Amino acid sequence: MPNIALPWLAEHVETPADLNAEQLAADLVKVGLEEEAIHSSGITGPLVVGRVLSLVKEPQKNGKVINWCQVDVGEHNVLDADGNPTIARGIVCGAHNFVEGDLIVAVLPGAVLPGPFPIASRKTYGHVSDGMICSERELGLGDDHDGIIVLTRKGFDESELTVGQDVLPLLGLDEDVLEINVTPDRGYCFSMRGVAREYSHSTGATFTDPGLRSDLPAASENGFAVEVRDEAPIHGLIGCDRFVTRVVRGVNPAAPTPRWMSKRLEQAGMRSISLAVDITNYVMLDLGQPLHAYDLATLSAPIVVRRATEGEKLTTLDGVERKLSVEDLLITDGADGSRVLGLAGVMGGADTEVSESTTDILVEAAHFEQVTIARTARRHKLPSEAAKRFERGVDPELPPVAAQRVVDLLMEFGGGTAGDEVFDLNNTTPNQAIKFSLRDPERLCGVPYTDQQVIDTLREIGCVVTPIENSTIVDVVAPSWRPDLTGAAELVEEVARLVGYDQIPSILPIAPAGRGLTASQRARR
Template sequence: MPNIALDWLAEHVELPAGLTAEQLAADLVRVGLEEEAVHGPAVTGPLVVGTVVSLVKEEQKNGKTINWCQVDVGEHNVLDDDGQPTVPRGIVCGAHNFAAGDRVVAALPGAVLPGPFPIASRKTYGHVSDGMICSQRELGLGDDHDGIIVLDRLGFTGQPNGTDAVELLGLGESVLEINVTPDRGYCFSMRGVAREYSHSTGAAFTDPGLRETPAATTDGFAVEVDDVAPVHGVVGCDRFVTRIVRGIDPSAPTPEWMKKRLTQAGMRPISLAVDVTNYVMLDLGQPLHAYDLAKVSAPIVVRRAAAGERFTTLDDVERTLDPGDLLITDSPDGARGSRVQGLAGVMGGQVSEVSETTTDVLVEAAHFDPVTIARSSRRHKIPSEAAKRFERGVDPRLPGVAAQRVVDLLVEHGGGTADPAVSDLDAVPATPAITFPWSEPLRLTGVDHGRERIAEILTMIGCELADGDGEAVQVTPPSWRPDIEAPEHLVEEVARIDGYDNIPSIVPAAPAGTGLTAAQRSRRSVARALAEAGFVETLSYPFVGTAQHDELGLDAEDARRQAVRLANPLSDEAPELRTNLLTTLLGTARRNVGRGMTDLAIYEIGLVTQPRPGAPVAPQLPGGRRPTADELEALAAAVPDQPRHAAGFLAGARERAGWWGPGRPAGWEDAVEAVRLVARTVGVELTTANDTSRMPWHPGRCARLELPSGKVVGWAGELHPQVLERLDLPRRSAAFEVDLDAIVAAAPTDPVQAVPVSTFPLAKEDFAFVVDQDVAAGAVRAVVVKAVGDLAEEVRVFDVFTGPQVGEGKKSVAVAVRLRGADRTLTAEQTAEIRGRVIKLAGKKLGAQLR
């Protein structure tokens, strides 16, 4: 995030006397630049320049080696017998990156460092340490904690011992750190922040980016752009400016004021040429690069990388390039574009790095495609300051101005001479005008700003207005605002500059409607019914992988393995969208069991993604316009089915033990009953049948659930022991999963009719049928229901028995039948006739024998 120093900002915009960083933050937040932090004076008290007179290394008993140093701090030295400050201060230091004779920064007793960390004389390691020799991190200048600041290495030379280091390093001023959103990249510069401060307060602003620059000449350093096949349809570089400064003194220091500002901005001073390019970037927002002219061969060629091409960046890392990377190359020995000089807009290389012997400098100021730079920066994990700006959009009119500013500073402080040759390859397209209805701000914000105020604001932010006498005006956004592309963006600017506080807070009236649809009401009723039955609702991420299919024991040909694969998965271990809920619900169950929750009853209602075999590939729709009806139809045809399922898991005790009894463990029957509850809630009757081949369920304890039409809508029962073992779940755990959308769709659409309560007495009949072992109890019940007809008030299976009494391969299914007439009392003859009808139909359909 940018750090804003008030004295630097004041060079571009008029600041009131006594302005504080806190007030600056309040002014900027009104135009959308939020405060990240206010860095107050980092150090108070005596912080001074000192010279290490002597250094003695001492080995301690704990194995640590310390340095006992004598530091000359000028007028802050210890007084001698004559009262003169001539005796150096003794300071203990544990760092080892400095030596006797080095000039350092010493915090003396009474100083307070960031933390706060007060400094005092104290006895340590057998000495009285009369202060502290400081590192960058201890002063809040950076993250380097182990290395002591050696001033000469940072370019600070000539300051006498005892000089105030607080002022030298810019530690005595408040600095505002702001948070810049991605669409406001121009605020990564003093120029941009000054403009926004002017918008907020009305202060006079002088734009340093509008100065006149020399025109291009025919003898400038040759530059070519060879990007005939851009990766995403946009040429990677549309402007490239080069300037040359000759005869620079390699030993010329960076001026103190520039070092101070770079330090306040969080950048380390390096050398004059490099510091100047960094300073201008921070000031104007245009990233620049300085080459050693002697190491660059014309022409410079901007091109895409070849697959597998390698390049070593300035951070001494060799990188394998991608065809999407944009490169800055030169042409040694006439080989056009053969040598890579830098990763465009991201980081330069070591080939032409400016060194301590460089006298002639080639300055580059270019404009690159934001998408190309963003991809390269992320691909190679180089979040450089230049890349941060390019990927947010840099003003394409700045390169010439920024290059001229670098030339002026190098001439002024380096003693160089500006070469009159100017190269400026400029193919920047004209900014298209936006048709902006005058009524748009009122429509979107509810505030009637008036045409004059709207025109004033748009002109203030740099827009050009034309043809504004009618209902709309043609608005051309400024070159530094690539984020303004549509009328709504201009409305946002009007609202922002005029003040968001001026927009009234009015709660919109809720439109009248029909409320929830029947399907929505049904789904909510199902969720409520399961919760009332003791299940706890959970939510899980819909991302799965091959390993989870393996854990469920799904065959290679199982349709549930045919999943939609994500192009950019959150995890390489879960790159697919789930095709069933149990895959992720069982993960939730495992997590809870692993945390000690052994008694579980959980459920989830959510979407699954089931691709259709032979479905077409989704078309790539163009941007900038509404797709046609045919394009939308093709897109819809490619979208996979996404039905809503309901699934549940049960383990441990279904009824807990207590004074009321021993309790009861959850079993397969609870899973089946949960599915019946789901169906009953929406008014659907399901039938059950055994299923011996549906993983992940137990082959002998799994029920297949079917609609009256015969459509299978789900499964319920005990989970397979091997699945439970792989997932570390309790033995005999049960689960269910049903297609909730299919069940809801099968629900009756007619209003529920009240059934009159019969006042006639009840007749009871119980049956015990012996049937084959593979005949489902539900099938027996269905036959009884059909035989009884309309007189059946309740038909219920109340017992299933197997044993030698009924024969091998047989079982007994007991069914209780409750009969009641709506308009009469049933006679014994009528009851007997119904009983005979039930026995006959059961024998005919199921081969059942009355026990």
């Protein structure tokens, strides 16, 4: 379920300076988003920046080689005869991915790591190890246990680090993260955009929608073309009704992911992979639109979206060869669409993934039909982050906005140049108006809502409400990000939810007068 980091949320909605995870959970539960858990690092300091002054490799009798390190930890160094912290700490470390001069994360005696695992000076391998040099797994930041954290390889600029500096705020380990439970009908809350909107509904805070932009380039004739050839739609619904492609050239493949971005990915439960992949994941978490980045040099125009044929196979990014079903929607390329690039809305293939040598990137932002994606994800046991969102419903107006955001970030952090090739296949249909009685909320909930209160509440969630003259019936058009609002019952639920479930009285209904046994009951007896 989604993890909500408070500083990230605050970029989209006004939050009080003293807001904490517990209060955020209390605010969100009012609008139906229940708390699943509050994740804290479980770490208490001292956890500081250290510089490796010396490193001596010492072979052991068991065949293992350990490093006896002298680590400068600034004001946390051992005191000299004059009482000044000048004597470096001696620390034993078994990892070998660092050298003298590196800036590392040192946890010192008195600290507690997740577990809990208290740290103390202890004798090991013939030395007294006065602390510990940490890996990602030991800090709860990921599963990487192959080597310790070298801060300059994690996106930190050495000029911004000070020996002895507290590492907790640098790595986001001082921030609590709220995990929420999202019901299947509210897929828009699988994004910071959606949760910020709900927080605004709950508290009245000012919300700025990052999904609305007016500076998007128009589609061009030279865009990287896409064709949809869905000859076997499920329930008569075409598998893909929107597909946007953008091109970015000259991206530096060695450009690191900025630390603030990788930190947010880690807080969301994702690991940093490469700049291009991290940007697509970050924008997905922020806006709710899944995206994919291709190595442009490996593609042949046009991209073709089609159903699989009997016997087709695909090796997905997880390295598994999968036998495809005729119901699977595929991303393919070439005029005949013969080469399979990926499972649409679920996972890409290995042939066209962004690699360490990729400089030119094609960005995909598409909108896929919910049932198709849900069936494919379950058939192949691939509950990917993209599939989780598509099967619940994604805003069909988001693809060009999300693609532009990816382009902007690739230019800013990867040094790329946006190509003038802009393609937007748009076969989406606007939501139809729902005939809605302003009396239904009171009739079904037992609360005397006023007509204006009902209208204002529906407009607050983004609906367009058009009154019909001399009538209590209104036309309601749901916003593009709410595919779950399909009838009057869902609109009544929204009124009850936002005005407050606590306003609904608990009244025991009066049992109707009995009429004896029914004919079937008498026959059975």
